[in-house]
Amino acid sequence: MNADKTLLSVEKLSRYYGDLCAVKNISFTAQQGQILGFLGINGAGKSTTMQLLTGTLAPSFGKVTIGGYDLLENPIQAKRLIGYLPENPPLYREMRVSEFLYFCAKLRRVPQAQIAQALETVVEQCGLATVYYRLIAQLSKGYQQRVGIAQAILHNPALIVLDEPTTGLDPVQIQDIRQLIKKLGETHCVILSTHILPEVQAMCSHVQIIHQGELILTETIAGLLARIQTHYLQVALRFPPPLQKLETLKGVINVTRLDENYFKLQYDKSYNPAESLAIHAVQEQWGLYELIPEKQTLEQIFTHLTGGQDGQTKPQITI
Numbered sequence: 001m002n003a004d005k006t007l008l009s010v011e012k013l014s015r016y017y018g019d020l021c022a023v024k025n026i027s028f029t030a031q032q033g034q035i036l037g038f039l040g041i042n043g044a045g046k047s048t049t050m051q052l053l054t055g056t057l058a059p060s061f062g063k064v065t066i067g068g069y070d071l072l073e074n075p076i077q078a079k080r081l082i083g084y085l086p087e088n089p090p091l092y093r094e095m096r097v098s099e100f101l102y103f104c105a106k107l108r109r110v111p112q113a114q115i116a117q118a119l120e121t122v123v124e125q126c127g128l129a130t131v132y133y134r135l136i137a138q139l140s141k142g143y144q145q146r147v148g149i150a151q152a153i154l155h156n157p158a159l160i161v162l163d164e165p166t167t168g169l170d171p172v173q174i175q176d177i178r179q180l181i182k183k184l185g186e187t188h189c190v191i192l193s194t195h196i197l198p199e200v201q202a203m204c205s206h207v208q209i210i211h212q213g214e215l216i217l218t219e220t221i222a223g224l225l226a227r228i229q230t231h232y233l234q235v236a237l238r239f240p241p242p243l244q245k246l247e248t249l250k251g252v253i254n255v256t257r258l259d260e261n262y263f264k265l266q267y268d269k270s271y272n273p274a275e276s277l278a279i280h281a282v283q284e285q286w287g288l289y290e291l292i293p294e295k296q297t298l299e300q301i302f303t304h305l306t307g308g309q310d311g312q313t314k315p316q317i318t319i
């Protein structure tokens with residue numbers, strides 16, 4: 001591994017499908033202990049990028065280095081360091097979970113003496129104990145996804161690449177998988193793709209937005225949150241004071257009345273009036289029952305980053 005702790009290095013990577021450039025000249029690095037979210041709308045180039053990172057698709061141009069190994073020049077050494085969950089988990093449905101994971105351990109060349117321990121660890125990590133002897137075909141989508149993650153991590157790879165890991169899961173399963181991914185991120189480098197902004201906020205330490213094959217944003221989650229932040233508060237008051245009273249609160253630039261009880265306050269970025277508004281509301285009995293900082297949606301961020309050039313169609317974003 002490199003002295004600077006970089007685990008994954010991507011340099012000027014591109015991929016064409018015929019004339020279509022699905023991934024355009026992207027470069028980035030990732031380290032152990034990072035969870036990097038690849039965020040983009042349908043067709044942005046996420047799955048293509050995940051395939052390029054894992055060596056399941058060859059690049060048209062550019063280079064991927066994992067743990068110091070060039071993925072094209074030293075594929076065996078480089079791929080030993082990768083665990084990959086593709087968009088459609090590669091499961092043998094006619095096998096039992098136990099058989100399938102044993103088979104994957106053999107494929108991954110886990111030494112025979114360590115297989116039992118490796119299986120025990122992933123079964124525990126992925127919550128598979130209750131379905132261990134069941135046929136994969138008979139498992140729910142959530143459990144099949146867990147088996148997909150288990151096969152990706154059972155050889156304890158340094159880099160884990162997960163393509164849309166929570167797609168098709170119910171809310172409880174999503175919470176479970178998110179927790180598992182966060183835990184994995186403490187000791188591995190995890191790269192995941194998603195089109196869901198809150199998913200990135202819930203799990204990732206870093207985020208990259210990909211749009212029409214290009215990286216248009218590389219940020220920490222704190223940086224993304226700062227971008228999402230606006231300078232508006234939504235306020236609901238059961239017994240609102242005259243509008244002028246709200247306008248004279250420190251930091252407030254403008255107040256818009258949305259209906260009898262709802263107000264939108266614009267404030268100066270140097271002073272957020274939320275706290276003083278709450279104090280006044282209690283002292284003067286305004287009946288404050290909502291105080292919500294307004295956030296930008298992913299659609300708004302896209303529009304902002306692309307200067308309104310958001311592609312062929314309006315993005316369909318799940319928030």
Ligand SMILES: Nc1ncnc2c1ncn2[C@@H]1O[C@H](COP(=O)(O)OP(=O)(O)OP(=O)(O)O)[C@@H](O)[C@H]1O
Pocket residue numbers: 017020022040041042043044045046047048049195
């Ligand atoms: N095998 C292929 N042959 C031709 N074009 C392809 C192929 N795979 C993907 N594409 C095209 O490349 C572009 C990027 O696709 P990709 O699947 O990487 O996007 P994505 O961000 O993963 O989308 P989604 O969220 O819908 O899975 C799309 O325009 C897609 O139609």
